[in-house]
Amino acid sequence: MSLNNLILLTGRTINQGVALEGGKTTKENVRAAGICMIDKDDFKNLDCLAGTPIKVTTDHGEVMVYSTISEEGPHPGIIFIPMGPWANQVVNPDSQSCGTPTYKGMKASIEVVKDGKVLDALQLMELLRS
Amino acid sequence: MVEKSIKTFYDVVCPFCGTLCDDLEIDVDLKENKVVEVRNGCQIGTKKYYSSNPGAHRYEKPMIKENGTLKPVSWEEAIDKAADILVKAKRPLLYGFSSTECEAQSRGVELAEILGSILDNTASVCHGPSLLAIQNVGAPISTLGEFKNRADLVIFWGSNPVHAHPRHLGRYSEFVRGYFRKDGRNDRYLVVVDPRNTHTAQLADLYIKVNPDEDYELVNAIRAALRGVDIDDEEVSGVSKEDIMNLVDMMKSCKFGVLFFGMGLTHSKAHHLNIDAAISLVRELNDHTKFLLTPMRGHYNVTGANTVFTWNTGYAYSIDFSKGYPRYNPGEFSSVDLLLKNEVDASLIVASDPASNFPAAAVKNMYKHPIISVEPHETPTSAFADVVLPAAIAGIECEGTAYRMDHVPLRLRKVKEPIGETLTDKEILERLIKKVKEKKGE
Numbered sequence: 001m002s003l004n005n006l007i008l009l010t011g012r013t014i015n016q017g018v019a020l021e022g023g024k025t026t027k028e029n030v031r032a033a034g035i036c037m038i039d040k041d042d043f044k045n046l047d048c049l050a051g052t053p054i055k056v057t058t059d060h061g062e063v064m065v066y067s068t069i070s071e072e073g074p075h076p077g078i079i080f081i082p083m084g085p086w087a088n089q090v091v092n093p094d095s096q097s098c099g100t101p102t103y104k105g106m107k108a109s110i111e112v113v114k115d116g117k118v119l120d121a122l123q124l125m126e127l128l129r130s
Numbered sequence: 131m132v133e134k135s136i137k138t139f140y141d142v143v144c145p146f147c148g149t150l151c152d153d154l155e156i157d158v159d160l161k162e163n164k165v166v167e168v169r170n171g172c173q174i175g176t177k178k179y180y181s182s183n184p185g186a187h188r189y190e191k192p193m194i195k196e197n198g199t200l201k202p203v204s205w206e207e208a209i210d211k212a213a214d215i216l217v218k219a220k221r222p223l224l225y226g227f228s229s230t231e232c233e234a235q236s237r238g239v240e241l242a243e244i245l246g247s248i249l250d251n252t253a254s255v256c257h258g259p260s261l262l263a264i265q266n267v268g269a270p271i272s273t274l275g276e277f278k279n280r281a282d283l284v285i286f287w288g289s290n291p292v293h294a295h296p297r298h299l300g301r302y303s304e305f306v307r308g309y310f311r312k313d314g315r316n317d318r319y320l321v322v323v324d325p326r327n328t329h330t331a332q333l334a335d336l337y338i339k340v341n342p343d344e345d346y347e348l349v350n351a352i353r354a355a356l357r358g359v360d361i362d363d364e365e366v367s368g369v370s371k372e373d374i375m376n377l378v379d380m381m382k383s384c385k386f387g388v389l390f391f392g393m394g395l396t397h398s399k400a401h402h403l404n405i406d407a408a409i410s411l412v413r414e415l416n417d418h419t420k421f422l423l424t425p426m427r428g429h430y431n432v433t434g435a436n437t438v439f440t441w442n443t444g445y446a447y448s449i450d451f452s453k454g455y456p457r458y459n460p461g462e463f464s465s466v467d468l469l470l471k472n473e474v475d476a477s478l479i480v481a482s483d484p485a486s487n488f489p490a491a492a493v494k495n496m497y498k499h500p501i502i503s504v505e506p507h508e509t510p511t512s513a514f515a516d517v518v519l520p521a522a523i524a525g526i527e528c529e530g531t532a533y534r535m536d537h538v539p540l541r542l543r544k545v546k547e548p549i550g551e552t553l554t555d556k557e558i559l560e561r562l563i564k565k566v567k568e569k570k571g572e
Contacts, residue, residue: 007342007343009325009326009342010397011290011293011294011393011394011397012290012293012294012393012428013293014172014173014174014292014293014294014296017146017173017174017293017294018173018174018177020483020486021146021174021177021178021181021507022177022178022180022181022182022185022187022188022507023181023187024483024486024507024508024509024510025187025508025509025510025513026187060489060490060491061490070326071329072326072327072328072329072331072332073326073327074327075325075326075327078325078326078342080326083487084486084487085485085486085510088486088487088488088489088490088493089490091489092489093466093470093488093489093490093491093492095401095460095461095464095466095467096399096401096461097460097461097462097467098258098259098262098401098402098460098461099254099255099258099259099262099447099448099460099461099464099466099467100254100255100256100258100259100396100397100401100460100464100466101255101397101466101488101489101492102397102398102399102401103255103393103397103489104342104343104393104394104397104398105342105343105398105399121486121510122510122513124510125485125493125497125510125513125514128490128493128494128497129494129497129514
């Protein structure tokens with residue numbers, strides 16, 4: 001299943017903050033930041049279990065992350081990826097000449113990929129290096 | 131008699147976020163040189179202290195990349211290689227600095243000037259737009275103690291302190307008792323404006339759900355209503371006219387209001403224009419009552435980086451030394467914009483991890499050129515660096531000064547010895563400066 005016409009926001013979460021202190025290249029960081037938080041009702045339309053990998057696509061790229069149900073809802077039509085390497089695959093790098101990229105407010109779609117592989121931070125970087 | 135080896139350090143300043151909590155208690159096993167207990171810290175600050183202990187994630191020796199893998203070398207060799215990369219580069223970038231102390235930051239400025247390089251700190255991808263707006267319209271700010279003692283209306287706009295500044299609500303803005311707010315939480319009214327019903331919003335007395343990317347319209351609708359203009363629409367940015375009028379009444383009638391704002395305003399499309407409007411709103415509110423604002427700064431010493439860069443060069447971030455004197459132009463000399471244009475041909479990253487925090491297109495270009503990483507831990511930046519210079523962690527393994535988000539400088543403490551062969555950021559940069567000068571024949 002898939003959902004279109006979503007808006008992607010990114011930002012800090014406490015788990016992501018904890019993971020980055022000395023654990024950026026570990027699985028802890030994948031669990032903290034390699035995830036996408038989806039509104040409870042939107043999630044029902046995906047017809048999958050929480051934790052199933054999903055592919056998030058924006059005009060700027062795509063990334064595979066684990067799906068989760070948002071605790072900070074309801075926010076129908078909005079998805080949230082914690083700041084970090086996963087979010088940065090799909091954010092808008094354009095700063096509109098002010099220096100700061102547009103990390104929030106990208107149009108996005110998501111698609112359930114049951115056998116999708118969520119990469120860890122270093123594997124994502126390998127992709128950028130190739 | 132058994133020799134006691136546990137020492138407790140009191141009133142330690144936490145080097146994690148801009149709140150710079152100064153009441154941590156750290157138990158250190160002096161024999162083992164290990165942090166064994168952390169009290170009073172939030173989840174993240176506590177983790178930072180524990181992860182300073184030796185482990186697979188911490189660098190203890192300088193390293194140089196040989197045939198694709200990092201090999202331990204002597205400090206002399208590593209500094210020589212790093213200086214070589216920097217001197218040979220045509221447009222080197224010096225980036226980071228927000229998670230280290232002020233003395234190291236000022237060495238960074240010195241090195242940038244000698245190299246004629248780009249000098250930038252993490253405000254570039256964070257509160258840079260706030261700095262731009264403050265340069266445009268000024269900022270009515272105050273120290274956090276004033277808010278704690280006086281504020282009866284607290285607004286968090288596009289900021290989620292429960293996650294990003296976990297102890298802010300408890301120490302300064304919400305639950306704490308203040309001189310004129312004796313009943314703590316009950317004496318304050320908390321408003322949260324956010325597109326998501328965040329954990330902070332769930333604590334609020336009033337949650338205003340704004341549409342993503344439409345903060346600018348909402349701020350200006352509030353400004354218009356404040357001036358007595360009748361709003362034409364029934365709804366602005368997803369917020370009903372009634373809610374806007376209620377909020378305006380609340381703002382006008384409070385005794386002392388404060389607006390804390392975060393990435394929700396700086397990272398959305400209108401960037402600095404959002405902040406510009408928000409500051410103007412706060413300024414105009416002072417016609418009716420006392421109202422102030424404070425940006426919720428992320429890295430514990432990003433305020434210090436802005437301050438140190440400013441008193442050295444005149445500018446807070448995005449500085450170019452290529453003409454021999456400092457020039458400032460975010461959008462042109464900001465790290466992400468330079469990397470997107472593939473202008474940077476070598477990077478020195480101090481206490482930061484742009485590979486994790488820059489958009490992928492910028493990271494891709496950063497990896498095309500040599501990287502020198504001054505870093506205590508393994509990160510996606512340092513893992514692929516050409517030279518890794520292992521640093522002692524400021525505020526844990528060395529002293530220094532850091533600026534809280536409200537520009538109050540606090541002295542960081544040293545609670546344990548640096549591990550392995552690590553040196554402080556300041557020492558590393560001083561060695562680099564010396565070597566670069568030698569190579570340039572100065």
